[in-house]
Amino acid sequence: MLSYIVRRLGYMVVVLILISIVCFYIINLPPGSFIETFATQLEASGAPASQAQLDYLTVRYGLDQPLIVQYWNWIIPLVTHGDFGFSFEWQQPVWSLIADRLWLTIIVSLVSMVFVYAVSIPVAVYSATHQYSAGDYAVSFLGVIGLAVPNFLLALVLLVASARLFGITPTGLFSPEYMNAPWSWGRFVDLLIHLPVPVVVVGLAGTAATIRILRSQLLDEFQKQYVVTARAKGVPEGRLLFKYPFRVALNPIISTAGHLLPEIVSGSTIVAIVLGLPTIGPLLLRAIIAQDTYVAASSLMLLGVLTVVGVVLSDILLAVLDPRVRMGRSN
Numbered sequence: 001m002l003s004y005i006v007r008r009l010g011y012m013v014v015v016l017i018l019i020s021i022v023c024f025y026i027i028n029l030p031p032g033s034f035i036e037t038f039a040t041q042l043e044a045s046g047a048p049a050s051q052a053q054l055d056y057l058t059v060r061y062g063l064d065q066p067l068i069v070q071y072w073n074w075i076i077p078l079v080t081h082g083d084f085g086f087s088f089e090w091q092q093p094v095w096s097l098i099a100d101r102l103w104l105t106i107i108v109s110l111v112s113m114v115f116v117y118a119v120s121i122p123v124a125v126y127s128a129t130h131q132y133s134a135g136d137y138a139v140s141f142l143g144v145i146g147l148a149v150p151n152f153l154l155a156l157v158l159l160v161a162s163a164r165l166f167g168i169t170p171t172g173l174f175s176p177e178y179m180n181a182p183w184s185w186g187r188f189v190d191l192l193i194h195l196p197v198p199v200v201v202v203g204l205a206g207t208a209a210t211i212r213i214l215r216s217q218l219l220d221e222f223q224k225q226y227v228v229t230a231r232a233k234g235v236p237e238g239r240l241l242f243k244y245p246f247r248v249a250l251n252p253i254i255s256t257a258g259h260l261l262p263e264i265v266s267g268s269t270i271v272a273i274v275l276g277l278p279t280i281g282p283l284l285l286r287a288i289i290a291q292d293t294y295v296a297a298s299s300l301m302l303l304g305v306l307t308v309v310g311v312v313l314s315d316i317l318l319a320v321l322d323p324r325v326r327m328g329r330s331n
Contacts, residue, residue, distance in 0.1 A: 005316065012308050019304035020297075024071045027288070027296045033063050034088045034291045061088055074294060078301075085294030089287070094298050098280060102302065104173060104191075105279040108268070111195055112203040113257075119203075120210035121253075127211065128218035129241070139211065146208025152270040155201045159274070162197075170197040171276040198275055202268045210253060217249035257314040 035058050042049050058064050062073060077083035084094035127139040162170050172179070173194045178187045221227060222245060230240050269281030280299050287295035 008312050008315065012312055015308050016301075016304060019308070020075055020301055021071065023300040023304065024074065024293075024297045025067070027291075027293050027300070028067055028070075030291070032291065033058075034061070034293065035063060037291050038088075061086075070293070074297065078298075084298040087287075087292055087295045089290045089292045089295070094294050097295065098283065098299065098302075101278055101280050101283055104277070105281070107191070108173075108195070108198055108202065108277065108279060112199050112206070112268075115199050115203040116206040116210055117253075120207045121214065124211045124214035124218065125241070125246070128215045128222070129237075131219065139215075143208040143211050146204050147212075149204075151201050151205060151268065152274050154204060155197075155271050155274040158197055158201065170194065173198070173277055198268075198271065198277055201271055201275070213252055213256075214249055217252060218245055221245035221248055251318060254314055254318045257310065257317070 035054055038057070039049055039054055062070055065073075074085050077085070082095070084098070086092070087094050087097055090097055123139055127136045130136050158170065173191055174181075174187065175190050175194075178190045181187055227240065227245060230244070231237075268277075268279070269285055271277070272279045272281045273285075280302070284296060284299040286292075287299065
């Protein structure tokens with residue numbers, strides 16, 4: 001197992017290097033640059049910049065250099081000093097721009113993952129053990145609704161319902177008095193109060209998908225010979241369920257857990273815009289539109305890190321859960 005973990009960590013480094021190259025290339029793939037976008041905005045506002053000013057900004061930001069040099073100037077400080085670069089649009093270091101948003105994004109994503117598994121696993125077990133019952137049909141119907149309804153539409157419905165029924169608008173993650181305040185116990189409690197709405201909206205699709213996957217896996221395991229034999233020998237239903245079929249049915253859930261966190265982060269961008277959440281998604285979208293290279297590349301790189309780390313952790317958990325999984329000759 002140790003050799004497998006070390007080998008996977010080595011693969012992870014290689015994959016992250018490739019991700020950084022692809023992200024930086026894709027960000028710079030559209031025609032134009034931040035300077036051209038900035039000049040267009042100035043011209044639309046009635047205060048066009050001179051060519052000398054644009055040339056000065058191009059040289060200052062290093063946009064006159066080849067793409068490989070720009071990538072090198074970004075990745076080397078990032079690896080050696082943790083310097084994510086400088087934001088063209090915001091005129092401040094990228095890390096200071098995304099640091100608070102990153103922690104809030106991780107909090108929302110992790111709480112959403114806990115919500116997904118805390119709701120979906122018991123519901124799926126009930127649905128599978130009570131097949132064709134009224135509860136099973138209700139769960140299946142709600143699962144289809146959860147997959148079919150876009151998250152941003154649910155967010156809009158909750159906003160309208162909250163405004164009309166309770167006279168409040170559940171936007172953002174903080175009350176106005178805590179919006180730019182330093183972290184304190186009061187700010188943390190205020191965050192917890194504002195979390196339920198975005199967590200439910202963001203986690204709904206993942207919950208519905210997990211219920212359907214786990215239910216189908218359990219029903220498939222119930223038909224196998226070892227389950228039929230165990231029931232014939234009088235093994236208690238609860239012991240039989242959680243000792244064998246449940247563990248096997250968790251395999252696809254564990255194997256895809258690594259993809260759930262980045263999907264929640266990237267898939268909740270529109271929800272974050274609708275609910276006014278100060279997470280990375282809206283910042284990434286704005287950076288891509290403005291062609292703010294370092295902000296966009298750093299944000300995509302963080303999503304890549306979440307994906308790779310999540311996949312490695314899910315593989316390790318899968319090996320612990322299922323002894324049939326073989327990691328290598330040493331095992």
